[in-house]
Ligand code: SRM
């Protein structure tokens with residue numbers, strides 16, 4: 001896991017991007033300060049999920065408004081598709097991101 | 107004995123105000139037809155909600171809105187109303203009431219509810235014309251008349267009444283000064299911190315507040331001209347409002363020999379020293395206490411009705427009541443012992459940048475007093491803790507952070523407003539203004555088959571006054587009717603709420619809600635933080651309602667508005683600098699060319715809006731690209747905004763052989779006035795120099811076509827999905843008029859359209875005649891709309907690109923997180 005900074009680096013109901021060899025990873029922070037990480041690519045047409053509006057535990061993609069569940073990476077409602085998940089955790093005040101996708105790791 | 111025997115005992119009520127008529131309502135509810143009732147009222151009106159005089163003064167309600175019982179209601183219930191005749195004496199021997207014009211009525215039971223009188227400080231000049239008090243509708247009319255003439259006003263007294271009067275006068279355009287004797291405002295409801303915040307907020311609205319100001323004399327010979335203070339200072343005034351306090355109106359009671367001290371003395375059954383005479387309201391004194399708020403009156407009315415009808419043997423027990431200031435946009439609440447002192451602990455929370463303050467006074471682990479300032483959504487919760495004197499236990503350390511945080515931290519299930527409502531006992535009071543409890547609302551819904559908020563308001567008065575209980579009332583309707591209930595009949599904004607756009611907008615303004623969590627809490631949102639449909643709309647409504655006060659919420663903005671550029675299909679962005687009226691020059695073009703080279707921008711395109719689009723910029727590079735454009739004097743073109751986009755122009759009289767006016771110059775002036783403004787949807791303007799209309803002004807939201815004798819104004823065109831030509835609004839002669847009509851029209855659209863309505867569908871919905879009535883026929887209204895537009899622009903015309911210069915805090919979201927080594 002890598003140290004990517006502190007919780008306060010990410011705005012509440014917002015996201016920041018981490019550039020990695022695997023591509024961009026979006027790290028989200030919800031209203032209640034839960035943190036999630038997903039590949040920054042919408043399963044629809046690749047929209048940057050980090051730029052969407054975050055509400056509850058979901059994000060609305062900025063390109064065509066699919067809503068992606070932050071915990072599972074799955075598109076909600078009638079849409080189908082899944083964004084890759086990454087493990088992220090808050091330890092000793094720092095955020096740690098796993099660089100291998102969760103599905104693969106699990 | 108000369109009383110004529112009657113079939114029914116006769117009840118005469120003296121005082122057609124809130125306490126007297128409430129008692130009558132309670133009597134009718136218990137034993138309809140038991141009494142033959144006559145009501146004398148000194149005021150020439152049916153009874154009305156006195157506490158709502160403040161919103162009437164501020165122009166937020168009309169007198170008709172605040173009438174509690176219409177004349178028809180009296181007739182339907184067989185009540186004789188003698189309005190406009192004051193009772194001057196009562197013959198207790200023969201049980202006969204006499205009015206000032208000679209009307210007499212015999213009684214078997216008498217109810218005195220004469221309220222209170224404003225206290226007039228005994229200074230010279232107090233009787234001059236132009237000195238008024240604030241107690242009844244006649245006072246409000248006198249103040250509104252004075253506002254019609256204009257000038258300046260002095261309000262003596264910085265308590266609840268004085269401040270509501272001052273705010274109303276200021277809203278009506280009077281230059282208003284508040285003189286308050288004590289060092290801080292509302293010292294009987296607020297501690298010094300909250301009092302200080304209140305002063306600052308009022309001053310920010312343009313009021314002058316002088317504390318420690320002791321009035322020596324009211325100046326003037328024919329009529330009032332000013333006020334002189336004891337320290338010699340003089341303040342000019344065309345109107346002086348005395349609002350220093352009230353005194354129980356026990357004149358009549360005293361005159362007829364009832365036992366009185368400050369007020370008419372009553373026992374725990376609301377009976378006076380004469381067993382046939384009861385008294386309720388502000389005119390009474392009960393165990394040494396006189397009251398000045400409505401909450402205690404509801405209890406008095408119940409007790410008096412119980413005893414008059416003989417259905418129950420209740421006793422009046424005083425309870426704490428809370429206070430709110432009814433100044434739209436200022437949220438405060440106070441109740442109980444808010445100062446503290448020996449044996450008390452004080453817990454405070456302050457967030458100066460958001461203007462929030464909370465103070466809890468605890469005694470023996472229980473809430474003894476509370477002050478909320480800036481946000482008062484949790485007032486009901488704190489007030490319940492106070493009234494129930496519940497031991498705080500696990501809530502002790504978190505209560506100050508408000509209900510949701512405290513309950514979550516204490517491990518209690520997250521706040522479910524519906525479950526909380528369901529759990530309340532039937533006797534729980536829901537509407538404080540009108541004293542309506544849960545049971546009464548549910549019974550009315552069931553018995554009368556009510557289905558809408560308006561029905562419930564009409565039948566029970568719940569939520570019909572200040573509106574702060576609207577969510578609970580709606581909650582009860584939906585509890586009773588299940589999912590069949592649709593708020594206010596309007597289509598809901600989204601799945602997070604049952605309310606429609608218009609309703610939400612109205613409540614934001616009328617309840618003075620200033621934050622997004624505030625809207626969601628007060629209007630009973632079903633989700634914790636809304637969704638991508640409602641949040642951008644709420645963000646806009648709040649921004650529009652509270653210019654300069656509301657903090658824009660970037661996380662509730664669609665990507666383009668958050669990043670101040672248009673996202674493209676590959677996740678890159680396009681950048682469009684503003685090109686005023688479509689005019690540019692060599693320096694700007696050179697700077698654009700340099701930016702294209704320096705950042706390797708793949709595509710440069712001339713847009714359909716007469717400016718230049720730089721397509722394919724990486725998000726991280728945006729702040730640098732903008733900085734370079736800023737350096738050359740260019741600002742954001744807002745090509746991404748639900749806001750003012752472009753003002754297209756043609757060359758006009760400067761060059762064109764047909765041009766009749768300087769259309770390019772006019773367009774630039776319009777763009778200078780309107781740039782930066784946020785709207786329900788995008789807004790586009792155009793100015794053509796003659797009816798050949800090369801700028802396509804007749805498919806724009808606001809189009810101007812020059813003719814020899816002036817300018818033709820057109821509105822509500824749309825060149826998009828559904829092509830719609832404009833409607834002709836009117837013709838004006840000067841450039842100043844074009845600017846004023848344009849600003850007024852845009853402001854009307856900003857204030858009244860639903861989010862994502864462009865001007866075309868909005869005007870089709872409200873009708874061209876309505877817009878003409880507001881913009882063309884009503885010169886005064888047009889001027890004030892335009893002024894509000896300009897006021898809001900003071901806060902909007904800040905270039906968002908410059909704010910996000912590389913390195914600035916606002917530029918942070920554009921950079922990536924850097925993994926630590
Ligand atoms: C760039 C531009 C096309 C061009 O290359 O010329 C353009 C590009 C887009 N237009 Fe447009 N419109 C552009 C002028 C227009 C015009 C012409 C005009 O303004 O005179 C119209 C018709 C006039 C009108 O608005 O009534 C126009 C009617 C629309 C519509 C339909 C609006 C409607 O009310 O029906 C949309 C869709 C929408 O807003 O929902 C749209 C949406 C868009 C979006 C924002 C689509 C999107 O959501 O991504 C495009 C963004 C491209 C970008 O990122 O830059 N664009 N668009 C023009 C920018 C003008 C500027 O300088 O700001």
Ligand SMILES: Cc1cc2nc3c(=O)[nH]c(=O)nc-3n(C[C@H](O)[C@H](O)[C@H](O)COP(=O)(O)OP(=O)(O)OC[C@H]3O[C@@H](n4cnc5c(N)ncnc54)[C@H](O)[C@@H]3O)c2cc1C
Nearest residue numbers: 121123124125147148156157192193220221387388399400
């Ligand atoms: C502007 C304003 C704002 C207020 N805001 C709030 C608030 O936010 N919250 C709150 O709790 N309280 C508020 N109050 C106080 C509240 O209005 C009073 O507590 C309430 O009206 C008292 O009711 P009452 O029936 O005792 O007196 P009133 O409502 O004053 O009724 C008395 C009536 O008796 C009539 N009368 C008097 N003498 C005679 C006579 N001899 N013969 C016939 N008729 C007579 C009077 O004309 C009057 O109509 C406000 C008051 C004012 C003026």
Ligand code: SF4
Nearest residue numbers: 674675713714826827
């Ligand atoms: S017409 Fe407008 S929205 Fe459609 S492709 Fe062209 S730029 Fe995009």
Ligand code: FES
Nearest residue numbers: 042045047061064
């Ligand atoms: S790319 Fe995300 S919804 Fe289309």
